[in-house]
Amino acid sequence: MAKGKENPVISTLWSAGCGSHGGCGCEIYVKDGKVTRIEGDKNHPFNQGRLCAKGLAVSQYMYHPDRVLYPLKRVGERGEGKWQQISWDEAYDTIEKKFKDIRAKHGAESVIFCQGTGRDIGGPITFLMYAYGSPNWVQVGLAGHACYTPRLGAMFATHGNYCVADCSQFLEKRYDSPEWTPPKYIIIWAQNPAAGCHDGFYGHWIIDCMKRGSKLITIDPRATWFSTRSELHLQNRPGTDGIIALAMLNVIINEGIYDKAFVEKWCYGFDELKERVQEYTPEKAEEISWVPADLIRQAARLYANNKPSAIQWGEPVDAMPAGSVVAQAITQLWSITGNIDNPGGNVIAINSHGVTTYPFSSAELTDLYGADLVKKLNEKRIGANDYPMIKNFRGWVQPDVLMEQMETGKPYPVKGAWIQTSNIIGGQAADPRRHYEAMKKLDFIVCVDIFQTPTTMALADIFLPVCSICEKESFRSWWQPLGVSVKAIPNIGESKSDWEINLEMAKRLATTPVKFNTVRELIDDRLSAGNTNFDKLKAKGGWEYPPVGHRTRPYYRYEKGLLRKDGKPGFETPTGKVELYSKKYEEWGLDPLPYYEEPKESPTATPEMAEKYPLILTTGRRSPVFFHSEHRMIPWLRELDPFPVAEINDKTAASLGIGDGDWVYVENTHGKIKMKAKVTPSSHPKVVSVPHGWWLPETDGRAPNFFSTWDHNVNNLTSMGNQGKSGFGGTNYRSGLCRVQKISGEKE
Numbered sequence: 248m249a250k251g252k253e254n255p256v257i258s259t260l261w262s263a264g265c266g267s268h269g270g271c272g273c274e275i276y277v278k279d280g281k282v283t284r285i286e287g288d289k290n291h292p293f294n295q296g297r298l299c300a301k302g303l304a305v306s307q308y309m310y311h312p313d314r315v316l317y318p319l320k321r322v323g324e325r326g327e328g329k330w331q332q333i334s335w336d337e338a339y340d341t342i343e344k345k346f347k348d349i350r351a352k353h354g355a356e357s358v359i360f361c362q363g364t365g366r367d368i369g370g371p372i373t374f375l376m377y378a379y380g381s382p383n384w385v386q387v388g389l390a391g392h393a394c395y396t397p398r399l400g401a402m403f404a405t406h407g408n409y410c411v412a413d414c415s416q417f418l419e420k421r422y423d424s425p426e427w428t429p430p431k432y433i434i435i436w437a438q439n440p441a442a443g444c445h446d447g448f449y450g451h452w453i454i455d456c457m458k459r460g461s462k463l464i465t466i467d468p469r470a471t472w473f474s475t476r477s478e479l480h481l482q483n484r485p486g487t488d489g490i491i492a493l494a495m496l497n498v499i500i501n502e503g504i505y506d507k508a509f510v511e512k513w514c515y516g517f518d519e520l521k522e523r524v525q526e527y528t529p530e531k532a533e534e535i536s537w538v539p540a541d542l543i544r545q546a547a548r549l550y551a552n553n554k555p556s557a558i559q560w561g562e563p564v565d566a567m568p569a570g571s572v573v574a575q576a577i578t579q580l581w582s583i584t585g586n587i588d589n590p591g592g593n594v595i596a597i598n599s600h601g602v603t604t605y606p607f608s609s610a611e612l613t614d615l616y617g618a619d620l621v622k623k624l625n626e627k628r629i630g631a632n633d634y635p636m637i638k639n640f641r642g643w644v645q646p647d648v649l650m651e652q653m654e655t656g657k658p659y660p661v662k663g664a665w666i667q668t669s670n671i672i673g674g675q676a677a678d679p680r681r682h683y684e685a686m687k688k689l690d691f692i693v694c695v696d697i698f699q700t701p702t703t704m705a706l707a708d709i710f711l712p713v714c715s716i717c718e719k720e721s722f723r724s725w726w727q728p729l730g731v732s733v734k735a736i737p738n739i740g741e742s743k744s745d746w747e748i749n750l751e752m753a754k755r756l757a758t759t760p761v762k763f764n765t766v767r768e769l770i771d772d773r774l775s776a777g778n779t780n781f782d783k784l785k786a787k788g789g790w791e792y793p794p795v796g797h798r799t800r801p802y803y804r805y806e807k808g809l810l811r812k813d814g815k816p817g818f819e820t821p822t823g824k825v826e827l828y829s830k831k832y833e834e835w836g837l838d839p840l841p842y843y844e845e846p847k848e849s850p851t852a853t854p855e856m857a858e859k860y861p862l863i864l865t866t867g868r869r870s871p872v873f874f875h876s877e878h879r880m881i882p883w884l885r886e887l888d889p890f891p892v893a894e895i896n897d898k899t900a901a902s903l904g905i906g907d908g909d910w911v912y913v914e915n916t917h918g919k920i921k922m923k924a925k926v927t928p929s930s931h932p933k934v935v936s937v938p939h940g941w942w943l944p945e946t947d948g949r950a951p952n953f954f955s956t957w958d959h960n961v962n963n964l965t966s967m968g969n970q971g972k973s974g975f976g977g978t979n980y981r982s983g984l985c986r987v988q989k990i991s992g993e994k995e
């Protein structure tokens with residue numbers, strides 16, 4: 248690379264730095280071995296030159312003075328903040344010894360492997376966990392697995408694959424692709440895509456579609472940029488999305504505006520669904536959801552009568568008491584209207600070229616290792632035997648059951664934790680104090696991260712420093728395209744990539760020899776499913792779409808025999824059809840048809856509680872400049888969103904004597920937190936909307952303060968143990984109760 252000159256390296260962003268799951272193509276500009284700036288790659292079809300603020304700020308993240316650059320060993324008590332720098336050899340040796348001791352005394356299952364959603368982490372962490380022999384892979388404290396997994400499970404059960412609104416993202420020529428058509432309507436359901444976590448979907452794609460004629464319907468308790476540009480805004484009570492979906496099904500079925508030919512040929516259980524939705528009239532839905540019946544009818548008619556149309560949904564769907572049931576009902580909307588795997592509808596999303604970073608689903612694990620290993624893992628996997636859907640759908644631990652098991656030690660004790668990309672105490676976990684009390688009693692905890700967080704300060708015995716996206720090689724295969732992340736500069740300090748760390752630990756801890764010597768060998772092994780390798784993809788500009796006719800490329804694959812393992816036309820379900828009456832749910836002991844369940848805390852479910860706490864609390868409002876609990880220390884980003892802010896309706900605020908910018912307590916039966924009030928008419932008068940993951944890295948990180956996480960993290964107002972019947976979905980993340988009160992005399 249020319250010295251003294253700024254040279255671009257073409258790469259893919261999907262990891263430490265910007266953090267989200269997006270996968271933007273980027274140009275990393277390097278001068279004299281240092282990253283000077285990052286810009287969007289105009290040639291990358293996914294983001295077409297655009298990057299969000301987090302991507303643009305990656306250099307501030309990489310060169311931040313608080314970044315941890317060397318392995319650390321705790322030398323004081325947990326929480327005292329006393330650390331000693333150690334070598335990688337000492338760190339690896341210590342972890343190897345401790346984890347082997349735990350395995351010998353208590354079994355490998357006594358170590359849990361804990362991830363958040365940041366970085367390209369799913370692959371490395373499961374790779375290490377299976378090598379060690381533990382079945383316990385978990386997002387600790389994510390009550391009811393309420394982030395995407397309930398939706399994935401519902402789609403898996405209904406039509407065998409995942410779906411996403413089609414904004415042409417599966418085709419390299421994007422909006423110019425001749426086989427693509429813009430959706431006539433896009434329903435934006437419980438999401439603000441401009442600020443979301445980019446689960447393989449970008450808000451600007453909706454704007455691109457709007458420019459090509461797409462119209463919008465928004466279903467959201469909050470007014471957003473998109474809702475104000477929508478033909479209809481269904482401003483519902485948080486937690487009632489399920490009854491809106493059921494009422495829309497009622498209208499579409501009873502008015503006969505579904506796709507009769509598609510239903511006749513490709514759906515199973517239509518009559519049963521028709522019977523079930525009769526009780527869910529728009530009038531009943533109005534009583535429960537606050538949305539006028541007429542608006543629900545209009546939304547159903549516009550969606551069904553204008554094909555193709557698409558639905559783009561968000562995480563609140565998962566956070567209902569019956570997340571996997573709400574998702575099932577929404578999935579049925581695109582199914583009975585024939586808006587599945589059609590251009591401009593909801594397109595089936597399969598990992599690009601069939602490449603996976605590591606096997607996550609039970610089916611993939613069975614393919615790779617055989618049914619015996621999966622059976623063995625399931626015997627000890629926490630929560631698997633309580634919930635058949637957990638056992639048979641995805642290899643996760645059930646987090647609410649884990650919470651109890653950490654406290655009781657039954658049926659076996661949890662002794663150790665490997666925590667990678669996860670800020671349990673400061674962001675991820677519901678009821679973080681309960682998690683803190685339980686986890687600080689574990690014998691040995693390793694944290695792998697970039698910065699100290701409330702979690703690393705409270706729990707880590709060993710801290711392993713990882714590098715940013717610009718310092719490592721990785722790959723991304725989630726949906727499309729298949730892409731590689733290219734190492735642009737040498738690692739800063741002694742940091743290493745997650746893949747490097749986990750490969751080294753896997754070699755030391757595995758019970759059978761690991762077949763890879765280097766990370767590159769491992770990456771190439773995964774990419775070989777797509778008949779490619781790292782160097783080939785890099786030489787092609789860093790990404791590739793599958794060829795025409797490939798099973799991971801749309802459209803109408805159910806007609807062509809591209810979805811089922813047996814190669815027959817149809818969907819990968821027991822009946823080969825879209826199962827409106829779900830055989831899988833039935834097999835798992837669940838109701839095969841959708842129904843409505845009231846949130847656990849609400850004016851109707853808990854009226855006495857509502858007298859004391861009269862407002863609906865909805866948490867997890869996304870900021871466009873932060874990824875969950877990350878980035879609060881990045882100057883450019885913090886300047887854009889400096890405080891934890893509760894949105895309160897202007898009339899409600901006036902009645903409580905609260906002015907814009909006042910500090911307030913948001914309080915419920917679980918406790919209280921401090922937020923700055925944003926007084927706004929865009930909020931429903933009965934709803935308070937609060938962001939998640941707030942802690943203040945500029946404050947004292949030691950116990951008991953832990954960067955002020957107890958004061959500002961809204962998860963202090965949430966609880967564990969409210970999971971849905973499937974083990975998925977639940978708690979009061981999106982629909983709890985609260986009151987708000989001004990804090991007198993509080994200064995900034």
Ligand code: SF4
Nearest residue numbers: 265267269271299302
């Ligand atoms: S955080 Fe922003 S820049 Fe990074 S991948 Fe996601 S959308 Fe792209």
